[in-house]
Amino acid sequence: MERRFEKYKGIHPGIVLDRELKKRSIKQRPFAMAISEHVQSFNAIVKGKRGITTSLALRIETELGLAEGTFVMLQAFYDIRKEKEKLAKGTPDLSILRKALFWDTDINRIDWQKQAVAVIERVFERGDDHEKQEVIRFYGKSKIDSVLPTKVSPPLALHENEP
The missing domain is CATH 1.10.260.40 (lambda repressor-like DNA-binding domains)
Incomplete structure (x- = not known):
């Protein structure tokens, strides 16, 4: 060169x-x-x-x-x-998020920053506790609260063994 x-x-x-x-x-x-x-x-x-x-x-x-x-x-x-x-x-841990949550799109082609609102809403609407926790970890509690101000109940347990 x-x-x-x-x-x-x-x-x-x-x-x-x-x-x-x-x-x-x-x-x-x-x-x-x-x-x-x-x-x-x-x-x-x-x-x-x-x-x-x-x-x-x-x-x-x-x-x-x-x-x-x-x-x-x-x-x-x-x-x-x-x-x-x-x-x-970055991306959230895709081994935690089920592909079935994103049945209408290729999970590997999601722009996790541009489509954050849609991802957060979908996971909190259809996801299990582990998936919700991964989304909270990835985006942060403040981002989740800004998207779902009234929908987020008390924080989920951080680990499987916690009550």
Whole structure:
């Protein structure tokens, strides 16, 4: 990877490519056609809506005279950053929450932060004590109280053996 691109680690490679094309006064459409890429696909890449494949990255690098692997590495660093963001958000312990609670959706694709209200309401409506306790642990009592101010009874036992 070229040294001048090191500072772009974690940024979508399409955005870096767009910047590079503008810097060289190269229009997207003719460039896409020069590397045998569909114009619409290329536009989606440049806007950061689609990733860059290895074969496309090699064609771009060859056409621009860049070091081999520059855009592949940028894509890898971008993917790493996105994965770290997902991990930082975290998920509740899915071994405690039954998939049947979320029968109408893929439990692995739930955005636990954006859909917090729906998750909390569903677990407190249909879940057992262990599931409710896991949701309280994950979101915190204050978040639960803000979503269900009158529905939460005294705190549930934290452990199975407690009364």
